[in-house]
Amino acid sequence: MSSVWDDLDLLLESPSSLTVNSTARGTVKEKAGFNPGEDAAALRKAMEGIGTTEKTLIDILTQRSNAQRQLICKAYHDATGRTLCDDLEGDTHGDFEDILVALVTPPAKFDCQEFIRAIKGAGTNERILIELFASRSNHQIKAMCDAYLAETGRALIHDLKSEVSGDFEKTLLILAEGKRDESATVDMAKAKQDAKVK
Structure with missing residues (x-):
């Protein structure tokens, strides 16, 4: 019976199993013969x-x-x-x-509207914020920030800071900067080291 570490080693030894060849994300693909x-x-x-x-x-x-x-x-x-x-x-x-x-709705405009919905009124919808900032690429986050500025005249980061606090704020602000490493290169030794940290 294999351990979690054995399974992790297997994945790390064949990183191609973790990547997708297509640059398109999601399940809806281009329709052939589109007009x-x-x-x-x-x-x-x-x-x-x-x-x-x-x-x-x-x-x-x-x-x-x-x-x-x-x-x-x-x-x-x-x-x-x-x-x-x-x-x-x-x-x-x-x-x-x-x-x-x-x-x-164009994606950046949709994300902008969702951000506005998440911070509107009393309280903040953290689930929407997590979805927006954790699942979007750097380019998508920048496009959302630009759409927000055009829509409201304010910087999204500024309004985000007024809605969240503590470690959650720090995490979202780092994600909202849109500067994550998006390369497909994996440092196997570092990945194994990080995985074993308790």
């Missing part, structure tokens, strides 16, 4: 007249990468003069509307 104009037209048709064809909205918006959804938004605006977000808000409701609008 933003066709998708925009299909979405427009699904929302025309009385009623909405929810299946078309779901099929298109959940089966395209975020970059592809942004191209669909542009094609939709070019064809109609309206934003896809506004039309989705007018034709759908409740949680269904919320998720569709989130899907077509």
Whole structure:
């Protein structure tokens, strides 16, 4: 029976098992044969007249990468003069509307809105803050900070400092700097040493 240390040694000896060859993150991948104009037209048709064809909205918006959804938004605006977000808000409701609008919102703007939601009102939603700062790349954190500054006129770091304290504040502020080492190089000896520290 192997110990935890044996399992760790196995992982460290084959670091390729810890990495993914693709640079794309997440489970929704680029759709082959993608045509933003066709998708925009299909979405427009699904929302025309009385009623909405929810299946078309779901099929298109959940089966395209975020970059592809942004191209669909542009094609939709070019064809109609309206934003896809506004039309989705007018034709759908409740949680269904919320998720569709989130899907077509540019990532940095979405993260900015989530940060605002986390610090709004009394108390702070720490779970949202952890998700935002622990799971985003340096580039994504910088884009969120830029979007926050454009939206509010204030520095995100400044407002973050006013919401959290102690070790949690120190940790989030380090993450919010967006300066983590994102290289795929692993120092095996250091990893083993760190893993054995109790």
